[in-house]
Amino acid sequence: MTSASWVPVPEGSPFTPHTLPYGVFAPEDGAPRVGVAIGDHVLDLARALGDDDTFARPSLNTFLAQGRSRWQEVRARVTELLTDSAHRAAVEPALHRADRVGLLMPFEPADYVDFYASEHHAANIGRMLRPGQEPLTPQWKHLPIGYHGRSGTLVVSGTDVVRPWGQTRPAEGGAPPFGPSARLDIEAEVGFVVGTPSARGTRVGVGDFADHVFGVCLVNDWSARDLQAWEYVPLGPFLAKSFATSVSPWIVPLDALEAARTAPPERTEELRPYLRDGEDWGLDLALEVRLNGEVVSRPSFTSMYWTPAQMLAHLTVNGASLRTGDFYASGTVSGPDAHERGCLMELTWNGQEPVTLSDGSTRTFLQDGDEVVISATAPGPDGSRIGFGEVRGRIVAGGDGS
Amino acid sequence: MTSASWVPVPEGSPFTPHTLPYGVFAPEDGAPRVGVAIGDHVLDLARALGDDDTFARPSLNTFLAQGRSRWQEVRARVTELLTDSAHRAAVEPALHRADRVGLLMPFEPADYVDFYASEHHAANIGRMLRPGQEPLTPQWKHLPIGYHGRSGTLVVSGTDVVRPWGQTRPAEGGAPPFGPSARLDIEAEVGFVVGTPSARGTRVGVGDFADHVFGVCLVNDWSARDLQAWEYVPLGPFLAKSFATSVSPWIVPLDALEAARTAPPERTEELRPYLRDGEDWGLDLALEVRLNGEVVSRPSFTSMYWTPAQMLAHLTVNGASLRTGDFYASGTVSGPDAHERGCLMELTWNGQEPVTLSDGSTRTFLQDGDEVVISATAPGPDGSRIGFGEVRGRIVAGGDGS
CATH class of the missing domain: 3.90.850.10 (Fumarylacetoacetase-like, C-terminal domain)
Structure with missing residues (x-):
């Protein structure tokens, strides 16, 4: 994993390319969906990965149920998309400014x-x-x-x-x-x-x-x-x-x-x-x-x-x-x-x-x-x-x- | 409410026309759905009431969420269907023998x-x-x-x-x-x-x-x-x-x-x-x-x-x-x-x-x-x-x- 992203990550941001945490965000113009935080931005995963079935959802549960090898595969792919500037033009439209989205309960709790x-x-x-x-x-x-x-x-x-x-x-x-x-x-x-x-x-x-x-x-x-x-x-x-x-x-x-x-x-x-x-x-x-x-x-x-x-x-x-x-x-x-x-x-x-x-x-x-x-x-x-x-x-x- | 049903209710059956309890059953030939027990039979509610959205489901939760006046309305209607023999011909095809169906967890538990x-x-x-x-x-x-x-x-x-x-x-x-x-x-x-x-x-x-x-x-x-x-x-x-x-x-x-x-x-x-x-x-x-x-x-x-x-x-x-x-x-x-x-x-x-x-x-x-x-x-x-x-x-x- 390289440590630099083409997305600007402000000094002191918790969300470096090493973190890449998952959450559920409400964009200004659409239904809640799964995102990954990077610096001051949120990546729309359904759009970035072309997987609406998993990520165009109001909770992480569908993704959570897919298991560890899938979690690792998605993390590797997101890392690649955000650190290799060859992807910038394709991925940039899937980024939202974090201060313009709402953050929701990230998963549907069972027990x-x-x-x-x-x-x-x-x-x-x-x-x-x-x-x-x-x-x-x-x-x-x-x-x-x-x-x-x-x-x-x-x-x-x-x-x-x-x-x-x-x-x-x-x-x-x-x-x-x-x-x-x-x-x-x-x-x-x-x-x-x-x-x-x-x-x-x-x-x-x-x-x-x-x-x-x-x-x-x-x-x-x-x-x-x-x-x-x-x-x-x-x-x-x-x-x-x-x-x-x-x-x-x-x-x-x-x-x-x-x-x-x-x-x-x-x-x-x-x-x-x-x-x-x-x-x-x-x-x-x-x-x-x-x-x-x-x-x-x-x-x-x-x-x-x-x-x-x-x-x-x-x-x-x-x-x-x-x-x-x-x-x-x-x-x-x-x-x-x-x-x-x-x-x-x-x-x-x-x-x-x-x-x-x-x-x-x-x-x-x-x-x-x-x-x-x-x-x-x-x-x-x-x-x-x-x-x-x-x-x-x-x-x-x-x-x-x- | 009359006390007699055109469905035979054996002596000692818990499920008289006064009980009419709700559950989820798996018919021999289809997906789990909501039923009401009467004697030794189970009434397929989606079929009897023509409401698949509520009752052709594997849990009672959709019906539970509809609230008390709806619960009372459905109970009154089911009582009428099972006690007025004028409905017998229309309703009988929606009855399953209880010993031929499986009974499932009736609701999706929250807390x-x-x-x-x-x-x-x-x-x-x-x-x-x-x-x-x-x-x-x-x-x-x-x-x-x-x-x-x-x-x-x-x-x-x-x-x-x-x-x-x-x-x-x-x-x-x-x-x-x-x-x-x-x-x-x-x-x-x-x-x-x-x-x-x-x-x-x-x-x-x-x-x-x-x-x-x-x-x-x-x-x-x-x-x-x-x-x-x-x-x-x-x-x-x-x-x-x-x-x-x-x-x-x-x-x-x-x-x-x-x-x-x-x-x-x-x-x-x-x-x-x-x-x-x-x-x-x-x-x-x-x-x-x-x-x-x-x-x-x-x-x-x-x-x-x-x-x-x-x-x-x-x-x-x-x-x-x-x-x-x-x-x-x-x-x-x-x-x-x-x-x-x-x-x-x-x-x-x-x-x-x-x-x-x-x-x-x-x-x-x-x-x-x-x-x-x-x-x-x-x-x-x-x-x-x-x-x-x-x-x-x-x-x-x-x-x-x-």
Whole structure:
């Protein structure tokens, strides 16, 4: 792959010829269709490749279902079209300026699973909620804990998030208060989009990850901590998470992440064979969380205890099938240092240590009007950086509860 | 509605002219399409109503999305066609013998939520797992506890269920064992199919239940208790439930259940306004659970603490949207008496009191080859009974774990 495109790629753009992420865009003059981002432009794939059946569609799912060798073939062809200037005259009419198109939810989600794969996040939450006890639950280092979320409320970056209302824990003997969540939080996560399905009653091995997962995006799994504390024992979080989960519009294919692959942290418990790391599928992604424009955290994905390959192997070890469009997220990405924590609950230590913004205001949890942007970059070939773009969301007040 | 059809309805058939449930069938000579069950026959709706766009489809979703007034209009028309013998000559060619067609998954599931709405079930589980403590968690009588399940592994009645493998709790200090679940259980439940969607950021009121929910079916939410015990703290059940959930092929419309409506049990805690019962949406359904042909339980839905209208109001109170095809289940239906318990964990008191079958064999949990059938009836008009048919599933051994 050459590193130069005949399409101008501005300095610092996340979308170099090494990234080539896939999304769904709405052109000014037509129906939504699949595109690839390059610099400040979006390539109309149906037009560039002459394949309307796959790409003149409002979701990536048809392409996702075509499998890994096809994903690689299309990536190779798009790379050629965008880097060999012999193609310029033919391809240029298929380019749209990114600021003139809308970006839509890139795939039709099937099931959504959220994991809990950061040891630092899980341990911090344990320390806050169960002080004096072991911070991690006994199974934590034996399997990647996960649970199903609501796929119907996955929304694309830029969608406003309505503050949820709900019940919270009452004072001793009282009735549970009902109202807007007062502890609305972010969770900076990384998401994985499944392309190739699997049959019920079979497993996807830890080594088969790249045959099933197409690509990676950014996730903000908005969480209402006060609703969660009242509802979650014994069956887990429900309304605290189900109101909205935001995803970034560009899916970075696994093939763009070869240089980002890294060994996961050393394991302190021997793993069952189905979870043993073969190839390294730790990922050296550097995340950044901005609140109203100010960086409040820089979580590193490198310290995640469980890899996405292990998450997928665990998800299917009981014979659960995969569908095209299945989506799973890592859980909050928190590193070992305080400035690497991926949610406000950790950053403010359960609301006790507010974050101060440059206008002098403070935050424990999110206020109406607050906007959160999560972005990330990763090592690319030859010392370059590739980018994931961003997932953005703003909090708006909900109804009055009547 | 008259009570007689010109189609012969055998004595004891669940599918009288008062039931008229909807499903998807595969005729011997064509593609899957929507049908209505009557006695031992299935009516091809596309052919009978001349509406291929809605009914010549492999799922109910298009019809579900058309909304309540359309559901009522079609039910009235089908009732007329099947009870007025003037239509016999025209309609008879659209009838298939039920034993000559295959029954498929009746709807394309969007999100799947499982509740925990039986006080007797929740209290029994509490007594077994937390002896000496309050059997119900503090929020139990303030809100219907629920969690998201895996919609991709909802399967239609008759589909074999592969015994899941997984990790279980280790002996003190040891490694977690890995193998086939040794505590595979049933959960006899009732499911609710959503037709009319709702917008994100809005709520569906407890009084709007019948505008959104199309109908009711039977559910067996197979559960691996040993996997669940090891994995479920703090984020809830995951692999213990995600391998398969069986549903009955016939969806009984709410309009068939007017005579089954009943008041829910008296509330001992004052409910928040969004959960206050308006119309009575308790349902007087009599379930029966058979294991290898022998009745092992007769759970009554009448004693369920939370109504399906309350479940829906709670599910959406945080602004979570509904999609056509959303599905939610009641959780295990257990009545106050020992013979009304809806799962083996309760029936055998956590495996301590095996069930004895007439061949002298005993069961604590399910063995390979065991077949479970859950059926139900409800009061119909004029002292009649209407039926739900059944949900059936057989356990088969899983792979060797390699």
